[in-house]
Structure formats: structure tokens, C-alpha cells
Amino acid sequence: MSSSDRKLHLNAFLTGTGHHEASWRYPGTSPERGLDIRHYQKLAQTAERGLLDSVFLADGYAGRSAGKLEPFTQLSALAAVTEHIGLIATVGTTYNEPFHVARKFASLDHISGGRAGWNIVTTGTESTAFNFGLDVHPEHGLRYEYAEEFVEVTKQLWDSWEDDALVFDKEAGIQLDQGKVHEIHFKGNRYSVKGPLNIPRPPQGYPVLVQAGSSESGKELAAKTAEVIFTAQQTLEEAQAFYADVKSRLAKYGRTPDQLHILPGLSPIIADTEAEAREIEEELNALINTESAVKRLSERVGIDLSGYPLDGPIPYHLLPGIDAINGRKGRYQLVVDLALRENLSILQLTRRLAGARGHITFTGTPLQLADLIEDWFRHGGADGFNLMPQLYPSGLDAFVDKVVPELQNRGLFRTAYEGTTLRENLGLARPAAVRPAPALEAGA
Amino acid sequence: MSSSDRKLHLNAFLTGTGHHEASWRYPGTSPERGLDIRHYQKLAQTAERGLLDSVFLADGYAGRSAGKLEPFTQLSALAAVTEHIGLIATVGTTYNEPFHVARKFASLDHISGGRAGWNIVTTGTESTAFNFGLDVHPEHGLRYEYAEEFVEVTKQLWDSWEDDALVFDKEAGIQLDQGKVHEIHFKGNRYSVKGPLNIPRPPQGYPVLVQAGSSESGKELAAKTAEVIFTAQQTLEEAQAFYADVKSRLAKYGRTPDQLHILPGLSPIIADTEAEAREIEEELNALINTESAVKRLSERVGIDLSGYPLDGPIPYHLLPGIDAINGRKGRYQLVVDLALRENLSILQLTRRLAGARGHITFTGTPLQLADLIEDWFRHGGADGFNLMPQLYPSGLDAFVDKVVPELQNRGLFRTAYEGTTLRENLGLARPAAVRPAPALEAGA
Ligand SMILES: Cc1cc2nc3c(=O)[nH]c(=O)nc-3n(C[C@H](O)[C@H](O)[C@H](O)COP(=O)(O)O)c2cc1C
Ligand SMILES: Cc1cc2nc3c(=O)[nH]c(=O)nc-3n(C[C@H](O)[C@H](O)[C@H](O)COP(=O)(O)O)c2cc1C
Numbered sequence: 001m002s003s004s005d006r007k008l009h010l011n012a013f014l015t016g017t018g019h020h021e022a023s024w025r026y027p028g029t030s031p032e033r034g035l036d037i038r039h040y041q042k043l044a045q046t047a048e049r050g051l052l053d054s055v056f057l058a059d060g061y062a063g064r065s066a067g068k069l070e071p072f073t074q075l076s077a078l079a080a081v082t083e084h085i086g087l088i089a090t091v092g093t094t095y096n097e098p099f100h101v102a103r104k105f106a107s108l109d110h111i112s113g114g115r116a117g118w119n120i121v122t123t124g125t126e127s128t129a130f131n132f133g134l135d136v137h138p139e140h141g142l143r144y145e146y147a148e149e150f151v152e153v154t155k156q157l158w159d160s161w162e163d164d165a166l167v168f169d170k171e172a173g174i175q176l177d178q179g180k181v182h183e184i185h186f187k188g189n190r191y192s193v194k195g196p197l198n199i200p201r202p203p204q205g206y207p208v209l210v211q212a213g214s215s216e217s218g219k220e221l222a223a224k225t226a227e228v229i230f231t232a233q234q235t236l237e238e239a240q241a242f243y244a245d246v247k248s249r250l251a252k253y254g255r256t257p258d259q260l261h262i263l264p265g266l267s268p269i270i271a272d273t274e275a276e277a278r279e280i281e282e283e284l285n286a287l288i289n290t291e292s293a294v295k296r297l298s299e300r301v302g303i304d305l306s307g308y309p310l311d312g313p314i315p316y317h318l319l320p321g322i323d324a325i326n327g328r329k330g331r332y333q334l335v336v337d338l339a340l341r342e343n344l345s346i347l348q349l350t351r352r353l354a355g356a357r358g359h360i361t362f363t364g365t366p367l368q369l370a371d372l373i374e375d376w377f378r379h380g381g382a383d384g385f386n387l388m389p390q391l392y393p394s395g396l397d398a399f400v401d402k403v404v405p406e407l408q409n410r411g412l413f414r415t416a417y418e419g420t421t422l423r424e425n426l427g428l429a430r431p432a433a434v435r436p437a438p439a440l441e442a443g444a
Numbered sequence: 445m446s447s448s449d450r451k452l453h454l455n456a457f458l459t460g461t462g463h464h465e466a467s468w469r470y471p472g473t474s475p476e477r478g479l480d481i482r483h484y485q486k487l488a489q490t491a492e493r494g495l496l497d498s499v500f501l502a503d504g505y506a507g508r509s510a511g512k513l514e515p516f517t518q519l520s521a522l523a524a525v526t527e528h529i530g531l532i533a534t535v536g537t538t539y540n541e542p543f544h545v546a547r548k549f550a551s552l553d554h555i556s557g558g559r560a561g562w563n564i565v566t567t568g569t570e571s572t573a574f575n576f577g578l579d580v581h582p583e584h585g586l587r588y589e590y591a592e593e594f595v596e597v598t599k600q601l602w603d604s605w606e607d608d609a610l611v612f613d614k615e616a617g618i619q620l621d622q623g624k625v626h627e628i629h630f631k632g633n634r635y636s637v638k639g640p641l642n643i644p645r646p647p648q649g650y651p652v653l654v655q656a657g658s659s660e661s662g663k664e665l666a667a668k669t670a671e672v673i674f675t676a677q678q679t680l681e682e683a684q685a686f687y688a689d690v691k692s693r694l695a696k697y698g699r700t701p702d703q704l705h706i707l708p709g710l711s712p713i714i715a716d717t718e719a720e721a722r723e724i725e726e727e728l729n730a731l732i733n734t735e736s737a738v739k740r741l742s743e744r745v746g747i748d749l750s751g752y753p754l755d756g757p758i759p760y761h762l763l764p765g766i767d768a769i770n771g772r773k774g775r776y777q778l779v780v781d782l783a784l785r786e787n788l789s790i791l792q793l794t795r796r797l798a799g800a801r802g803h804i805t806f807t808g809t810p811l812q813l814a815d816l817i818e819d820w821f822r823h824g825g826a827d828g829f830n831l832m833p834q835l836y837p838s839g840l841d842a843f844v845d846k847v848v849p850e851l852q853n854r855g856l857f858r859t860a861y862e863g864t865t866l867r868e869n870l871g872l873a874r875p876a877a878v879r880p881a882p883a884l885e886a887g888a
Binding site for chain 1: 468469471475476479480481485504505506507508509510512513514516517518520521523524525539540541543544547548550551552554555571574575576577610612614617619620622625635636637638639640642643644731733
């Protein structure tokens with residue numbers, strides 16, 4: 001594809017009231033609708049009206065969340081009221097079974113007519129272990145080893161049904177060609193799965209595989225298996241370095257740069273004038289609970305900051321260092337780099353992270369936002385963006401009504417969906433089913 | 445409630461083309477729509493038009509199923525296009541994690557506005573073990589021990605959020621009352637779960653708890669925890685004995701008979717005349733693949749019947765006996781009893797089981813079916829029925845259009861939904877949240 005044909009890919013990261021940590025307190029938002037499926041159905045329909053590629057849900061298995069539904073059930077209910085938009089669920093590989101995950105994604109893909117995507121994460125929250133009978137959260141490197149094996153099993157399970165296994169020959173009395181449904185006899189270090197999966201191959205072959213870790217292991221897993229990568233980048237320079245780094249890793253897995261889309265997070269506040277946008281930002285920031293924000297920052301950097309002056313720096317000499325971080329290594333590094341580069345006080349740092357926990361924030365007009373998007377897109381920083389409006393639904397409405405038309409005018413964004421599946425809209429090939437080596441099937 | 449006010453409860457057990465094993469070959473059915481969510485959405489809407497209490501999906505984690513979606517994703521997509529009908533998912537306790545199951549049900553219950561139900565099963569299919577890294581399927585009694593503990597954990601997880609934990613006080617900056625969200629510190633023989641659940645208490649408190657095992661352990665688990673029981677009964681006398689048996693077990697758990705509804709399966713073929721109904725039955729039976737049917741029967745009774753004459757009896761002296769059955773004990777007993785009582789040949793037995801695998805079948809007119817339903821309902825055989833039409837969608841259409849009005853005329857069935865949740869329509873109380881003993885929270 002010539003570079004002038006290259007189009008942006010845009011995903012909306014859905015939440016209840018928006019990504020700003022005080023969005024739920026902002027006048028007019030409805031935090032009590034965080035469990036109301038109609039709220040999310042409306043957002044998905046808005047995103048589809050704006051021709052976005054997909055909507056996305058984060059997920060975890062611990063903590064106290066006042067307004068979050070479970071992704072498979074939620075996305076299925078969104079599938080029922082939309083036709084084109086992709087539906088990306090986060091599912092962690094550390095505390096799930098490959099058979100269940102492969103099956104649920106296959107089912108969601110069938111239900112949505114080929115619109116499912118899987119954000120593969122290793123789950124950073126250490127206390128998750130206690131909800132699954134473990135005393136310790138497996139260590140970072142081990143989690144990525146598990147993740148790699150997990151993805152391998154799920155692919156084999158999706159491939160256990162050849163695409164033409166279903167026959168439904170009423171006359172002959174044959175529902176399926178048994179010779180085209182295969183046991184997989186997977187035996188790895190962690191998983192042992194005989195197969196086949198109990199549902200035919202998904203319309204997309206596999207759901208679109210997304211990866212969201214930015215550590216070394218995360219980038220490597222992405223290069224090996226992912227088709228989309230979500231990442232947090234604070235400046236174009238950082239984004240360019242990340243982009244070049246990840247794309248350069250593809251060749252050794254026999255892949256080409258266009259097989260992996262890099263979508264940094266982008267967390268906007270948009271208004272018709274810059275002054276109005278700034279006003280919203282200030283109102284939002286005034287609603288932050290500083291004590292909780294310092295607590296969250298403490299968790300991020302691995303030291304208790306509550307005793308330190310708010311207008312002073314974080315005590316850099318006490319930081320544990322990236323090797324000691326067993327949660328989210330990528331995010332740890334980003335926060336420390338940001339504080340150092342901009343010489344921020346603890347208070348300033350909490351303010352900078354309030355909008356989107358480390359993703360780049362933006363405050364301004366639709367034209368200014370289109371400029372930023374174009375700049376990153378044209379200059380090797382991004383293949384598109386993971387949109388994280390600081391306020392829902394207003395931020396998404398504004399983006400769809402005012403930024404999308406501008407991007408279309410500039411020839412940067414589609415004016416109609418290219419295909420019917422998420423893969424087709426992302427310009428990604430449908431994977432052929434890989435057959436296990438015949439020797440493995442002997443025992444079947 | 446006076447006995448004249450007592451109303452039937454009706455559930456529709458959904459499948460692709462119907463419960464008759466040859467339904468997929470019957471002219472006019474669409475087996476290729478088994479993975480098409482719109483097919484099931486239409487069925488759920490028909491059931492809702494008929495004011496049925498609920499629809500239900502069976503489930504398992506092994507085998508080769510040509511046309512079955514996964515229940516959580518499927519029911520969520522049904523929730524999105526219906527308003528009143530209950531949504532009951534089978535989830536097995538042997539190969540799942542309580543945290544994930546509690547959360548998905550809570551999410552489905554929030555999404556549907558309180559319409560979720562859980563058919564608690566222990567999973568009878570032995571080969572399931574191989575899809576989850578085990579060499580052996582846990583033995584029947586052990587599976588029921590696991591099941592009991594599993595249900596206990598999930599209830600505690602649902603109760604980990606008090607009903608009024610959500611506050612959303614924008615002014616004060618308080619989203620939730622942390623003192624009303626509790627760790628559970630569950631430690632049992634199999635599970636250890638700290639909690640709390642990461643989603644607020646479901647609208648119904650718990651999803652409606654359904655049980656579908658008919659062995660001794662199954663009946664005991666039902667008496668202790670279930671609010672609905674699905675069962676296969678071949679005659680009114682058997683049904684009465686089962687009904688009396690199960691209801692008599694409730695008192696020792698401090699429960700009353702109206703807290704558990706007994707719904708035998710009922711698998712009809714209806715037509716305007718008896719002759720027409722018989723014709724459909726014969727057409728269906730002519731489409732049975734006898735070889736596969738004998739194979740399935742062999743699995744049911746635990747001996748290979750392929751060498752025996754089709755017109756002779758099963759070799760009773762070779763039967764393993766109920767203690768040796770590690771799969772579905774209740775169904776084993778039913779099949780053997782049926783063959784003996786009616787002195788059936790192997791071929792006749794496969795025919796008798798073709799309609800609904802052991803549930804009672806019926807062939808006749810809408811009035812005759814209403815008579816049978818009334819008879820069982822009024823004479824201590826049932827609180828309602830689990831409808832298993834031998835053909836979908838035609839069998840459900842006929843039931844809703846012709847049998848439901850007749851039952852309403854007789855004062856046996858509702859003419860409008862009583863409430864908005866499945867519990868309300870079933871006349872079941874919403875459980876209060878049980879608080880763990882304070883001592884347990886000390887370590888929190
Ligand atoms: C946009 C975005 C969304 C993410 N969503 C989740 C999530 O829902 N659940 C999760 O466990 N990790 C999520 N992550 C990943 C974590 O932030 C973290 O990167 C990952 O757990 C391991 O990361 P590491 O490789 O950087 O250590 C997300 C990351 C990004 C950039
Ligand atoms: C209507 C009905 C539906 C059932 N659905 C399932 C199911 O989907 N999955 C399953 O493992 N068992 C299901 N069962 C239960 C099994 O038939 C069997 O009874 C159970 O696994 C253990 O039974 P036992 O207590 O009779 O040995 C169902 C039973 C009935 C009556």
C-alpha cells in the first residue's frame with residue numbers, strides 16, 4: 001500500500017465516566033451508570049457512527065471496582081446492538097484456562113460475525129493471586145513464559161477445526177467431517193490440553209491478537225504474536241523509538257511491519273476553543289482526591305510517598321529499580337522518566353497522571369488534536385490511536401462529530417468500513433489453520 | 445398462596461434445531477444456524493411472547509459440537525434483545541474457578557437487570573479432564589463435594605458487597621462505602637479465595653440457583669442450595685416419587701417446599717391432529733442414525749452394545765451397576781428402569797431416547813399436551829416444566845401460540861409477567877447478603 005493510502009486505525013477504550021480519575025465527580029457524568037449496559041451500548045454505537053475500528057475493555061481479577069462489567073458478557077451485549085465495530089476484550093493469561101478462553105473468544109467471534117479481539121495481558125496486580133488459591137503472584141518473566149504458551153494453546157484450539165469441517169449434509173446424515181476436527185495433544189510446561197475445542201473455528205480464524213505490555217518481554221511477545229499493540233507514550237520522540245524498536249523485532253519472526261499496528265493511548269479534552277478546553281481540564285483537576293492520587297502513584301513507583309512534601313520531587317535514590325518491579329514494568333519506567341524529564345513535584349506528577357495514568361493527554365480544539373494525530377501518524381510514531389477520552393460520553397461525541405470529519409478531510413481516515421470483520425477493517429490477513437504435525441495425532 | 449393461585453413455571457431448553465437427535469436432518473430445519481445468534485434471539489423473543497419464565501442452555505467442555513455457542517456470551521446477546529425472560533446458563537463446578545464464575549454471573553445479572561440463573565452441574569463427561577491438564581476425571585462423590593464448596597464460595601463472593609455499598613457522592617468525593625465491601629478469606633478443602641469480588645452485588649442478590657443432577661448427591665445438593673431443579677422423569681408415578689423425595693429433604697436445611705421448584709423435562713411434538721403429530725414423529729425417527737444411537741446408548745449404560753441384536757434386550761446381567769458409573773448416575777438409572785419396565789429391545793430403547801435423551805416425550809394435540817401438563821402439575825408431579833421441543837423453532841412457536849393460551853384459560857399460567865427479575869417471576873425471595881463472622885475479617 002502506498003504511504004498516501006495508509007489510513008489511521010482508531011480504537012475507543014471504554015469506561016463508565018471517562019479516563020480522568022475524577023471524571024465520575026464531574027458535573028453531568030453518571031457514575032451510577034457504570035453497571036448499566038445501555039450506557040456502553042450507546043458509546044459503542046457512537047464509536048460505530050464515527051467509523052472507529054473497535055472498542056476495548058480493560059480487565060483484572062482483583063480490587064474494588066464500583067462500575068465495571070465483565071468483558072465477555074459486556075461485549076456480547078454490545079455485539080447485539082452494533083454491526084461493524086470491533087470488540088476487544090482484555091483477558092489475562094496468568095489466572096485463566098486456555099480452553100475456556102479460546103472457547104469464549106470463538107463464541108464472541110461467531111456471535112459478532114468476526115469482530116472479536118483479545119488484549120493479551122499477564123495481569124500486573126499482585127493481590128490477584130489470593131483470589132485463585134495462590135500465595136504468590138508469579139514473577140514477571142515467568143508470567144510472560146506462561147503467556148506465550150497460553151497463546152500457543154489457544155491458537156491450536158482454534159485451529160482444531162478446519163474451516164470446512166461443517167458439512168450439514170441432511171441427505172447423507174453427516175453433520176461434520178470428523179476427519180477435519182483434530183485433537184491437539186498439547187503438552188507444554190504449564191498446560192496440557194487434548195482438544196479439540198468444542199466450537200468450530202471462529203469467522204476470523206483467530207480473534208485479532210492485541211498486546212499491551214511495554215517491558216522487554218512484552219515487546220517480544222508482541223513482535224511474535226500480536227497484530228495490534230496498545231502502549232503509553234508521552235512524547236513523539238519516545239513513541240518513535242518504541243515504534244522503531246517494536247517494528248524491527250518483527251523480521252526475526254518472519255513478519256512484516258504492516259502485520260502489527262502500534263496504537264499509543266491518547267487522552268483528549270476537546271472544546272471549540274482552547275480556553276474552554278483548559279477550563280474543563282482545571283475543573284477536572286480540582287476534583288482530584290490528592291491523598292488517593294499519591295497512594296496510586298506510590299503503588300506505581302514501588303515506594304510509599306505519603307510522608308514526602310507534595311511540592312518536592314519523588315525520592316529517586318529510594319526507587320526499587322525496574323528489575324524489582326513485579327507488576328507493570330513498562331508503566332513504572334514511563335512514570336519515572338516523565339518525572340525526571342520534566343522535573344515534576346509529587347503533586348505535579350499526580351496531576352499529569354490523572355488524565356490517563358501515563359498515556360499522553362491533550363487539551364485543545366478538534367483541529368489541534370487532528371494536527372497532533374497527523375504528526376505522530378506521519379512521522380513514525382503511530383499507526384493510529386487508542387482513544388481514551390477524559391470524559392464519557394461527551395468526549396467521544398466530540399471526537400466523532402468534530403475530529404473524525406477533519407481526519408477524513410485530510411485523507412487520513414476511512415469514510416466507510418472496508419470490510420465486515422475487525423481483521424478486514426484493520427487490513428490484517430485471516431490466518432490459515434495450522435495443522436499439528438501428523439506424529440502428534442497418532443495417539444488420537 | 446392458596447393452591448388455586450398456584451401457577452406453572454415454564455422454561456425453554458434452547459438448542460439449534462430441536463431436541464430430537466435427528467432434528468437437524470428434518471426438512472426445513474437449519475442446522476447451519478446453530479452458531480447464528482439471531483436464531484437464538486428469535487427463540488428467546490418467542491419464549492418471551494409466550495410469557496415463559498426463562499430460557500436455558502446446557503453446556504460442557506469437551507466433545508465436537510457443530511452448533512453450540514458458549515452460554516455467557518450467548519445469553520448476554522439474548523439479554524440485549526429481550527426484557528423479561530430469565531437467562532439460565534449451565535456452568536460446571538469441576539473445571540472452573542469460583543471467582544470467574546461468580547463474576548460472570550454477577551455481570552450477566554447486571555446486564556440483564558436481574559434475569560440470570562445458574563444451572564449448577566458437576567460435568568459428567570470424563571474426557572473433559574484431558575482438556576484441563578488432568579489425567580482422571582474426579583469421582584462422582586468428590587465432584588459433588590467440590591460443587592458444594594464451589595457454591596459456598598460464589599455466594600460469599602456475591603455477598604462481599606453489601607447492597608448499599610455504592611454511594612457516588614460527588615460532593616464528598618466518595619464512590620463507595622469501603623466498610624461495606626468485605627474480604628471473605630474463604631479457605632476450604634479445594635478453594636482458597638480472599639475476595640472481595642470485583643463487581644457489586646447482583647440485582648437478584650444471587651442468580652437463581654438451578655440444579656440438574658438426580659443421583660442421591662444431586663438431590664441433596666438441590667435440597668440444600670437449589671431454587672429450581674431440572675429432572676428427567678418418564679411417568680407421573682416416578683415424577684411423584686421424585687417430587688415427594690426432594691421436597692421432603694428441604695426441612696432439614698430450614699427450607700420450605702415453595703422455595704424449590706421441580707421442573708421435569710417435557711419434549712413435545714405438537715400438531716393440530718394426533719395423526720399429524722404421529723407423522724412428524726415417524727418422519728423424525730426414520731432419520732435416526734441407528735449406529736450412532738447404539739453408540740450413545742452404550743455410553744449411557746456403560747457397556748458396548750454394538751455386538752448385540754437390535755431386536756433383543758440389553759444384556760442386563762452385564763450392566764456395571766450404579767456405583768460403577770462415574771458420569772451421570774441419575775440418567776443411567778432412568779434408562780435401565782425404562783428398558784426393564786417396558787421390556788424394550790435395544791432398537792426400541794434408542795427410539796424412546798431419541799426425542800429427548802430420557803426426558804418424557806409427547807406426541808399429540810395442544811389440548812392433549814395441556815391435559816398432561818395439568819395432570820402432573822395438579823397431582824404432585826411437577827411445579828412446571830422444562831420444555832424441550834423436538835423441533836426448533838416450529839415446536840416452540842406451536843407451544844406459545846396454542847398451548848400457552850389453553851393453560852391461561854385453565855388458570856394455570858400467568859397472563860402477564862409478575863415482576864421484572866427472574867426471581868420475582870418464579871416467586872422466589874431475594875436472598876439477603878450473609879456477612880462473614882467478624883473474626884474472619886480481622887486479618888483484612
Ligand atoms: C491501553 C492499555 C491497556 C491495558 N489494559 C490492561 C488490562 O486491562 N489489564 C492488565 O492486566 N493489563 C493491562 N495493560 C497492561 C499493563 O499496563 C502492563 O503493561 C502489563 O500488565 C505488563 O506490562 P509490562 O510488560 O509493561 O510489565 C494495559 C496496557 C495498556 C497500554
Ligand atoms: C434438563 C437437564 C439439563 C442438564 N444439562 C447439563 C449440562 O448442560 N451439562 C452437564 O454437565 N450436565 C447437565 N445435566 C446433568 C446431568 O444430566 C447429570 O445429571 C449430572 O451431571 C450429574 O448427575 P447425577 O447427579 O444424576 O449423577 C442436565 C440434567 C438435566 C435434567
